[in-house]
Amino acid sequence: MNMQGNNASAQDKQAAQNAIQAAYNEATPEEKQQLQQLENQLKQHNQLQ
Template sequence: MDNQRNNNNNNAMQNAMDAVNQGNNNLMQSARNAVNRITNAARGQSNEQEKQAAQQAIQSAYATSTPEEKQQLQQLEQQLKRHNEL
């Protein structure tokens, strides 16, 4: 009985961790998509609201990102910054 309870607890924990990881992946993908929309747009076509949305997506992803993802987010920030300077 205790083994069954432990297995159920382990399964519940794994399901919770999978859900968190899925959320992290969604935030990372949202940040990538936002930056890509801006950088792929014709020069001058992206507006200030889109730029702010991209920056907010990046900041949201930082909160739950791994060290590797943080590095990717820094690269996205640099890409966005370079594009904004054009």
């Protein structure tokens, strides 16, 4: 993923979303909370759609 302040491409955003979703399916409640925070951070930085 591009971490130089540039916006991620739609493909990168989808890949990140898919990875978070896949992890979420296997996660404990504590991990789900962490994934939710990560998802929110990525959305704030325009790394997710």
